Amino acid sequence: MVRRQELLSEAERTLGGMTRSKENFPDPTDRASLESDRNAMLRIRDRERKLIAKIDDALKRIGDGSYGSCQECGSPIGLERLKARPVTTLCIGCKSDQEAQERRQRV
Numbered sequence: 767m768v769r770r771q772e773l774l775s776e777a778e779r780t781l782g783g784m785t786r787s788k789e790n791f792p793d794p795t796d797r798a799s800l801e802s803d804r805n806a807m808l809r810i811r812d813r814e815r816k817l818i819a820k821i822d823d824a825l826k827r828i829g830d831g832s833y834g835s836c837q838e839c840g841s842p843i844g845l846e847r848l849k850a851r852p853v854t855t856l857c858i859g860c861k862s863d864q865e866a867q868e869r870r871q872r873v
C-alpha cells in the first residue's frame with residue numbers, strides 16, 4: 767500500500783511539474799511550441815516502445831521457428847510482405863480481415 771501511495775504522489779508531482787512549467791512560459795507561442803514538442807516526443811516514445819515490443823516478438827518467433835507464419839491461419843506470410851514489414855505477424859489476408867474488423871468496431 768505504501769508503494770502505491772508513493773507512486774500516486776510521484777504522479778501528482780509530475781503532473782504538477784508539467785502544469786508549473788507551462789506557467790513559466792507566458793508567451794503563448796513558446797507555450798504552444800513547448801506543448802507540441804512534448805506531444806511529438808511522447809508520440810515518438812510510444813511508437814518506439816511499440817516497435818521494440820514488435821521486434822522482440824519477431825526475434826522470439828525466429829527463435830521458436832514460427833517466424834514467417836501467420837499467427838491467425840498458420841500459412842506462410844510471404845517473403846515480399848516480410849521484406850516490407852519484417853515485424854508483421856499476419857498474412858495479407860488475415861491482416862486485411864483484421865483491418866476490416868477494426869473499421870467495423872470504430873463505427
Ligand SMILES: [Zn+2]
Pocket residue numbers: 836837838839840841856857858859860861
Ligand atoms: Zn493468415
